Amino acid sequence: MLTFTKALIFDMDGTLTLARQSLTENVEKELIRLCSKYKLYLVTGSNYAKVEEQLGLDLMLRVFDKIFCCNGTVAYNTNLDPDDEFGALEPEMIHKVDLTDHYSQADLNHITSVLLKYAAKNHTKYKTGTFVEWRGSQINFSLIGRNCTTEQREDYVKWDKKSGDRDKAIDFLESEFKGYGLSFRKGGQISIDITRIGWDKTYALNNISESPDDCVFFGDNIVPYGNDWEIAAKCSSSHAVKSPDDLLEILKTY
Ligand code: M1P
Secondary structure, three states, rough: OOOOOOEEOOOOOOOOOOOOOOOHHEEEEEHHHHHOEEEEEEEEOOOOHHHHHHHHHHHHHHHEEEEEEEEHHEEEEEEOOOOOOOOOOOEEEEEOOHHHHHHHHHHHHHHHHHHHHHHOOOOOOOOOOOOOEEOOOEEEOOOOOOOOHHHHHOOOHHHHHHHHHHHHHHHHHHHHOOOEEEEEEEEEOEEEEEEEEEOHHHHHHEEEEEEEEEEEEOOOOOOOOOOOOOHHHHHOOOEEEHHHHHHHHHHHOO
């Protein structure tokens, strides 16, 4: 079947930006160039606050058609009409699902308690706080804690590679929560995103008007148990990106 690319779908951390860092001017320029040729979408595991912090509201509204947070379980229209005097001025939430629609508070408390107990017993050089971050449709679980500094983060990345820290945690959680309908994916560098099965990044494709056959995906985590794995397989093609600089090289052909 002959297809041609209509839309480019980007992951954020590790792809458009370094983990939890702001967009560089070079990537910004490239997105501005590309948005006149293709529809651009952002599909990230992160929540909205982090996207706005890292990309900035002006660029979000200028280049992206839609922005999908928490794997698309919270979706925003960013293609606003500036000529509509009654229209939205900020990204409009167009879709949202929540774990509380599927689990009782008792279940959610139990999940949180198990995570905190696991973090308490687990060996890591630094325990920095915010081990469990509640995001509505997603629970983000970090064994070093989300309060870590960039240096501590880099140290954890090495430790995780050496020890398989997150892989072991995922094995434990999959067996502990068998039958709960939960999915555990390595989000970025220091955490595990916990959602409902099916709420991986392919969930965002439900709110994209183009067929996945006409979309190209760019992500740094296209590995089994990585959160870019499923969406990369669904799109017509994908690029495994090593860093924002690597992305700039790849984008030269678009
Ligand atoms: O966008 C990818 C991931 O970014 C963060 O991951 P980490 O802090 O582990 O590098 C998190 O926001 C995570 O939820 C998200 O999937």
